[in-house]
Amino acid sequence: MTPVSPWMKLSVHFDADQITNQLDYSFTSCDGTADPRHGPYMGGVHFQKGQHVYLDVTCCGSKDGGFTAFQIIDCTIVTVPQLLQIGTKVPTVYSLPSPFLQAIGATYSLPLDFESHLLPPDPAQPDLRHIRQEWKHNLDVGHANGRWELSFVMTVRITRSEGEQTELRVFSFDPESSVGDAWGQG
Numbered sequence: 001m002t003p004v005s006p007w008m009k010l011s012v013h014f015d016a017d018q019i020t021n022q023l024d025y026s027f028t029s030c031d032g033t034a035d036p037r038h039g040p041y042m043g044g045v046h047f048q049k050g051q052h053v054y055l056d057v058t059c060c061g062s063k064d065g066g067f068t069a070f071q072i073i074d075c076t077i078v079t080v081p082q083l084l085q086i087g088t089k090v091p092t093v094y095s096l097p098s099p100f101l102q103a104i105g106a107t108y109s110l111p112l113d114f115e116s117h118l119l120p121p122d123p124a125q126p127d128l129r130h131i132r133q134e135w136k137h138n139l140d141v142g143h144a145n146g147r148w149e150l151s152f153v154m155t156v157r158i159t160r161s162e163g164e165q166t167e168l169r170v171f172s173f174d175p176e177s178s179v180g181d182a183w184g185q186g
Contacts, residue, residue, distance in 0.1 A: 006029065006030055006031060006048045006050065006051045006052070007029065007030050007051065007052045007053075007054065007138075008027055008028065008029040008030075008047065008048075008051050008052070008053045008054070009027070009028050009029070009053075009054045009055070009056070010025065010026075010027055010053060010054070010055045010056075010152075011025065011026050011027075011028070011055075011056050011057075011058070012024065012025045012055070012056075012057050012058070012152070012154070012171075012173070013025070013057075013058045013059070013060070014057075014058075014059055014156075014169075014171050015059070015060050015061060016059055016060065016061030016062075016065070016067045016070065016158045016160075017061055017062055017065055017067075021169070021170055021171050021172060022171070022172070022173060023152065023154070023171045023172060023173045025152070025173045027045050029048070029051070031048070041178055043175070043176070044175050044176035044177055044178060045150065045175050045176070045177040045178075046177070046178050046179075047099055047141045047177060047178070047179045048141065048179070049141060049142070049143045049179060049180060050140070050141060050143060051140075051141040052138045052139070052140055052141075053100075053138055053139040053140075053141065054134075054135065054138050055110070055134075055135040055138075055139075056132055056133065056134045056135065057072060057075075057114070057132070057133045057135075057154070058119070058130060058131065058132045058133075059130075059131050059156070059158070060125075060128045060129065060130045060131075061128065061129055061158070061160075062127055062128060062129075063127055063128065063129050064127055065160065066160035066161035066162075066165065067129050067158070067159075067160055068129070068159050068160060068161070068162055068163070069116075069131060069158075069159040069163075070131060070133075070156050070157065070158050070159065071156065071157040071159070072112060072114055072133060072154060072155070072156055073112075073155040073156060073157055073168065074109060074112070074153075074154065074155045075109070075110040075112070075152075075153075075154045075155075076107055076108065076109045076110070076152075076153050076154075077098075077100070077103070077107070077108045077110070077139075077150065077151070077152055078106060078107050078150070078151040078152075078153065079097065079098040079099060079100070079103070079106050079107075079108075079148040079149070079150050079151075079177070080106060080148060080149040080151075081094045081095035081096065081097060081106070081146065081147075081148055082094070082095055082146070082147035082148060082149065082176075083095075083147075084145070084146065084147065095144070095145075095146030095147055095148055096142070096144050096146055098148070099141050099142055099144075099146055099148060099177065099179045100139045100140065100141060100142070101139075101140040101141070101142050102139055102140065108139075110135065110137070111137060113135065113136045113137060114133040114134060114135055114136065115133065115134050115136060116131060116132070116133045117131070117132045117133075117134070118130075118131055119131065119132055141179060142179070144179065144180070145179055145180030145181055146178065146179050146180070147176065147177070147178045148176070148177045148178070149174065149176055149177075150174065150175055150176065150177040151172060151173070151174040152172060152173050152174070153170065153171075153172040154170070154171050154172065155168060155169070155170050156168070156169055156170075156171065
């Protein structure tokens with residue numbers, strides 16, 4: 001029997017009417033290590049070597065405000081490598097440009113291949129319309145240890161009043177991330 005590859009899901013959420021540009025985000029994984037609450041990786045995102053990362057984006061908006069849909073215009077992950085080794089009489093070593101195999105450099109524009117779903121009304125928030133877009137691909141985490149500043153930047157077109165009004169918005173978040181041992185030893 002072939003072992004099941006580890007997976008991680010990145011879920012991002014925004015409100016069409018919010019005034020900030022910050023995405024609400026969460027990472028979940030099959031083994032619970034994605035978003036550690038204690039230890040050396042607390043406050044960051046810890047990827048497992050060989051992990052498959054999936055993405056979904058949910059937008060909500062007021063029905064009274066005319067929110068009808070959203071479209072992802074661009075979606076980019078930027079990874080800035082951090083030091084793995086520095087000191088006297090040792091070579092300075094940085095992480096690879098990205099933890100993701102699909103990325104050649106520090107930026108990766110996700111292919112815009114999403115499947116959209118209108119979610120059932122939430123009885124606790126009957127005046128909001130919720131739409132989720134699920135990415136039809138995944139990112140593959142490589143097998144090299146490393147640490148990165150990770151930024152996720154997304155431009156969306158928000159549609160209101162059945163297409164009569166549209167606006168472009170940019171949303172983002174930027175945690176630290178790691179693969180393997182914090183200092184590249186394990």
